[in-house]
Amino acid sequence: MQPWENPEIDAMKGKYHQLALDYFSGDFTERDKTGDFSLQRWKKAAEIGLLSMMMPASLGGMEVPVTHVVAAFEGFGEGCRDGGFVYALGNQLCGIQLTIKQFADEALKEKYLPELMNGNRLAAYGFTEETSGSDAYSMQTTATEEGDNYRINGRKCYITNAPYADSAIVFAKTSAARSPFSLTAFLVDMNNEGASHGREFEKIGLRTVRMGELVFDNVLVPKSNILGGKGGGLRVLAESTGWERAVLISSALGPMNRGLKACIERAKTRNQFDKPIGAYQQISSKIADMVMRQRLSRQVIYDLASKLSSGKSMHTCAQDAAIAKLFVSDNFIRFEMDAMQIFGVRGYLLESFINRDLRDSLSFNIWSGTSETLRNTIAKLEGLPV
Ligand SMILES: Cc1cc2nc3c(=O)[nH]c(=O)nc-3n(C[C@H](O)[C@H](O)[C@H](O)COP(=O)(O)OP(=O)(O)OC[C@H]3O[C@@H](n4cnc5c(N)ncnc54)[C@H](O)[C@@H]3O)c2cc1C
Numbered sequence: 254m255q256p257w258e259n260p261e262i263d264a265m266k267g268k269y270h271q272l273a274l275d276y277f278s279g280d281f282t283e284r285d286k287t288g289d290f291s292l293q294r295w296k297k298a299a300e301i302g303l304l305s306m307m308m309p310a311s312l313g314g315m316e317v318p319v320t321h322v323v324a325a326f327e328g329f330g331e332g333c334r335d336g337g338f339v340y341a342l343g344n345q346l347c348g349i350q351l352t353i354k355q356f357a358d359e360a361l362k363e364k365y366l367p368e369l370m371n372g373n374r375l376a377a378y379g380f381t382e383e384t385s386g387s388d389a390y391s392m393q394t395t396a397t398e399e400g401d402n403y404r405i406n407g408r409k410c411y412i413t414n415a416p417y418a419d420s421a422i423v424f425a426k427t428s429a430a431r432s433p434f435s436l437t438a439f440l441v442d443m444n445n446e447g448a449s450h451g452r453e454f455e456k457i458g459l460r461t462v463r464m465g466e467l468v469f470d471n472v473l474v475p476k477s478n479i480l481g482g483k484g485g486g487l488r489v490l491a492e493s494t495g496w497e498r499a500v501l502i503s504s505a506l507g508p509m510n511r512g513l514k515a516c517i518e519r520a521k522t523r524n525q526f527d528k529p530i531g532a533y534q535q536i537s538s539k540i541a542d543m544v545m546r547q548r549l550s551r552q553v554i555y556d557l558a559s560k561l562s563s564g565k566s567m568h569t570c571a572q573d574a575a576i577a578k579l580f581v582s583d584n585f586i587r588f589e590m591d592a593m594q595i596f597g598v599r600g601y602l603l604e605s606f607i608n609r610d611l612r613d614s615l616s617f618n619i620w621s622g623t624s625e626t627l628r629n630t631i632a633k634l635e636g637l638p639v
């Protein structure tokens with residue numbers, strides 16, 4: 254028995270599974286088509302604690318162990334078939350809230366965290382640019398010092414939650430050098446003069462969380478809004494992407510759990526040539542692979558969550574986090590491809606959750622470090638000159 258296989262974890266998973274079924278099922282096919290993000294649902298998610306799990310009790314947070322957070326996301330993701338919404342919650346928790354918790358001063362924490370927890374404020378994570386995806390150093394957004402402030406100029410692209418974000422964590426170059434200390438992270442309010450939301454992008458998956466640009470045209474930001482110190486941007490990035498790789502990745506588990514049940518049922522009950530399709534080895538092998546992928550993904554995620562729950566730092570677990578994200582992403586996509594094949598044409602219909610989960614899964618190889626760059630990270634931590 255694994256240390257994370259215990260009644261407390263099961264209860265957490267079961268509780269959020271039920272809450273998802275009670276409040277977050279329903280009209281998802283239509284919302285998948287329209288790409289509709291619902292602020293009302295966001296507030297409901299806040300009300301049931303999904304946005305305060307990893308926050309300090311002193312500010313009203315629940316401060317539950319990482320294993321429990323992962324269990325809540327697994328259960329919630331299984332009941333809530335809206336993968337975009339689950340992704341948005343995890344992005345907010347790991348990319349925004351944990352970053353502020355770890356790198357902001359007390360005044361900023363008190364100003365932002367309670368409102369982020371109760372859903373009255375929603376923030377975006379602005380790193381990627383047209384010229385800078387995997388390669389952070391090719392970033393063009395700049396921040397220049399001006400007395401007690403910095404002046405930010407630049408355009409962030411492909412940013413989750415950008416179209417309606419009230420605030421953003423924004424990375425900018427504070428030095429032209431191609432050095433690990435050339436980037437700085439700022440917390441910026443989008444109602445500052447010169448800040449705007451730019452264009453929106455339509456995605457094939459995770460449709461119900463919207464994606465867009467954040468534009469900064471001579472935006473003045475006080476020095477006190479720097480996160481992690483001047484030149485500390487890469488450290489902030491490593492920490493927040495580490496948490497996304499460790500925790501947000503658990504949003505793959507819910508779709509795998511429900512997909513597996515549906516596929517096993519289908520393989521047993523769909524008859525062709527006078528036999529259930531599961532009697533054909535090519536289908537039963539797919540089911541066996543799916544069981545393996547689901548089970549090992551859980552294991553990888555919960556093992557890492559157990560290490561983090563026991564107090565290990567994200568820095569110490571950087572390679573584990575890269576492995577978890579890489580392993581689960583690859584297996585999630587292959588799992589969903591098999592699910593689609595087992596369901597045949599019915600999986601291919603827009604009304605089916607199978608194609609929606611497949612479309613959602615394709616993003617997992619890209620966000621928070623592509624699978625190729627994760628392989629680079631893993632090899633580099635073994636001493637290779639990548
Ligand atoms: C659903 C989703 C949500 C996102 N949300 C956000 C967000 O909230 N905030 C944000 O800042 N960004 C966000 N992004 C953007 C994401 O961070 C970038 O897409 C990612 O960093 C990769 O950058 P890129 O897409 O420009 O690919 P590129 O860097 O252009 O890479 C293209 C291809 O080349 C490969 N490649 C690049 N460099 C190497 C190398 N050294 N070795 C081997 N292969 C390499 C990549 O792996 C990839 O396959 C989101 C993306 C997605 C899909």
